[in-house]
Amino acid sequence: MVFTRSMTLDDEEFRSAAAAAQPLSARTTYESELLEKLKANDADAFDRFVDSYSGDVFSLLYRLTENADDAAELTQETFLNAYRSIGRFRGDSGLKTWLFRIAVNESRNRFRWWKRRRRERTISLDATIGDSEMTLSDVIADRGISPEEEVLSRERRAALHAALLDLPIAFREAVILVDIEGLSYEESAIALDIGIGTVKSRISRGREELRRRLKAF
Template sequence: DSDAFDLLVTRHSADIYALLIRLTNDAEEANDLLQETFLSVVKAIRSFRGDSQLKTWLYRIAVNHSRNRFRWWKRRKFEKTVSLDSSYGDEERPLSDTIRGNLRDPEEDAILRERQQALKDALAALPAIFREVIILSDIEGFDYETIAETLEINIGTVKSRLSRGRAELKRRIKDF
């Protein structure tokens, strides 16, 4: 039913896109993965048994697509370039506008951006098993059980990865 699918996309696409942005740190990549996620949903919707929440199932598909894409890029040793005319992160405006934007206090803004970038870089540098759990817990606000269902791991593994991931993240950003 196309109306039901439209409703599904309307209700969940923003949340899934935000998750994919955090996992990939790339707006264009997140858009591609969002489309792939919903294509997979169309193909597999009949297999949804209702054992978990629909949102958990959708997140699982999105995380799997993100993992697959990461493996694909890693095999190709992709070097990323960013166009100043493309949008950046959650921003709708081009990166060039962001760079030359009106800054109230340049020093404070520079420090804030530096800290944010250090956190993004540190998070991106974490192994995927830690990064995924931190994003789902600390950014998306999921509880341990939902994270375990989404990543298909035990709750104890979620807690362990979260603790170890946070410790590693803290170690990487301690100078900021």
């Protein structure tokens, strides 16, 4: 998170000041070099691109869809879309933020499709995935958390998942990006293609809704 308490400007002022200070999500040298090669249609660079960001994109899409197959399919669509669009990418944000924006759009399109189909689904954390014996709980198990850290209880995790899934999509997107994926408010605004004031509002209301739902468990 890059915000500090000294940044107390309203949305418009904030955007101007932030833009003047330094580029949002300033690209690293690695990203700059990679972007250059991607634009040159370098096949090896696309491999590195996938290695570097597919995990993040999959994680985001998994949280947005709560379905491993959908997340896998949409992750591929996101990268194919990125391939088609890379020539027009001006580097105004980091590559990851740009990919997240594409991924969010892909998931929104899928969400609309689902709504059209009026398909209903319920997810059990104990349901197995595909032909494997792995359950949803196994797949979404903690990664990168040291044993010393407090681990969420199974019940609390299940409750959080259920509450997240029940959240209106606009709030869910914002909460997932900021609280789970760890994007800043600025990066989330770019990924969601909304103003930073709207991000603040959605985070506040999303967390409030989550708290309310969790109390029911």
